[in-house]
Amino acid sequence: SQQGEEDPQALSIQEGENATMNCSYKTSINNLQWYRQNSGRGLVHLILIRSNEREKHSGRLRVTLDTSKKSSSLLITASRAADTASYFCATDLTGNQFYFGTGTSLTVIP
Amino acid sequence: DTAVSQTPKYLVTQMGNDKSIKCEQNLGHDTMYWYKQDSKKFLKIMFSYNNKELIINETVPNRFSPKSPDKAHLNLHINSLELGDSAVYFCASSTISGTEEAFFGQGTRLTVV
Numbered sequence A: 001s002q003q004g005e006e007d008p009q010a011l012s013i014q015e016g017e018n019a020t021m022n023c024s025y026k027t028s029i030n031n032l033q034w035y036r037q038n039s040g041r042g043l044v045h046l047i048l049i050r051s052n053e054r055e056k057h058s059g060r061l062r063v064t065l066d067t068s069k070k071s072s073s074l075l076i077t078a079s080r081a082a083d084t085a086s087y088f089c090a091t092d093l094t095g096n097q098f099y100f101g102t103g104t105s106l107t108v109i110p
Numbered sequence B: 001d002t003a004v005s006q007t008p009k010y011l012v013t014q015m016g017n018d019k020s021i022k023c024e025q026n027l028g029h030d031t032m033y034w035y036k037q038d039s040k041k042f043l044k045i046m047f048s049y050n051n052k053e054l055i056i057n058e059t060v061p062n063r064f065s066p067k068s069p070d071k072a073h074l075n076l077h078i079n080s081l082e083l084g085d086s087a088v089y090f091c092a093s094s095t096i097s098g099t100e101e102a103f104f105g106q107g108t109r110l111t112v113v
Helices: none
Strands: A005-007 A010-014 A019-024 A031-037 A043-050 A055-058 A061-066 A071-076 A085-092 A098-100 A104-109 B004-007 B010-013 B019-025 B031-037 B043-050 B053-057 B064-067 B075-078 B087-094 B108-112
Touching: A005 A085, A010 A019, A019 A104, A031 A061, A031 A071, A043 A055, A043 A061, A043 A071, A071 A085, A098 B043, B004 B087, B010 B019, B019 B031, B019 B087, B019 B108, B043 B064
Parallel strands: A010 A104, B010 B108
Antiparallel strands: A005 A019, A019 A071, A031 A043, A031 A085, A055 A061, A061 A071, A085 A098, A085 A104, B004 B019, B019 B075, B031 B043, B031 B087, B043 B053, B064 B075, B087 B108
């Protein structure tokens, strides 16, 4: 069953602006991960946040996790045209299971 | 070096045929997966194998049969292909599943005509 749902489905911003996308999920998780998919390519792991963590940073990426609301957000600061891609959250329930949402399609306009 | 490799990258075939997609990982991971991504980009887990043993088999028609000859390989065989099987299939692997990132192959775009 589908576990994560990203919001918005599509996002278009100007280069240099920040992009925020959200993920909601349904059940308790061990961790939540964000992936990026460029058009026609496989998924690339961006960042993992564990259920006992609330915020994590990696370069221009900032991820938050609110387990009480069963939601996470991914913030990309100072966006670049190369950030144009689809972004997916994936939740791990009890191991051996990565459940993905439908993704947010981000377009960064140069 | 390619971490997770799938072949073929593209596969066009007629309804009713049987086809296989191969996947290999050279990362020493214990767990491998198959995902199906439909035209709306929704990624659905199909199978999960841990050390050659089936862990997860989501609601997938039994026309789909995974085969894991060793923990570095997880092949997907599909019998009696249907139009609705057209999608991009991704293989992935990870260490102790769920605690670390998964590495994905580049995908196999299957088109059934």
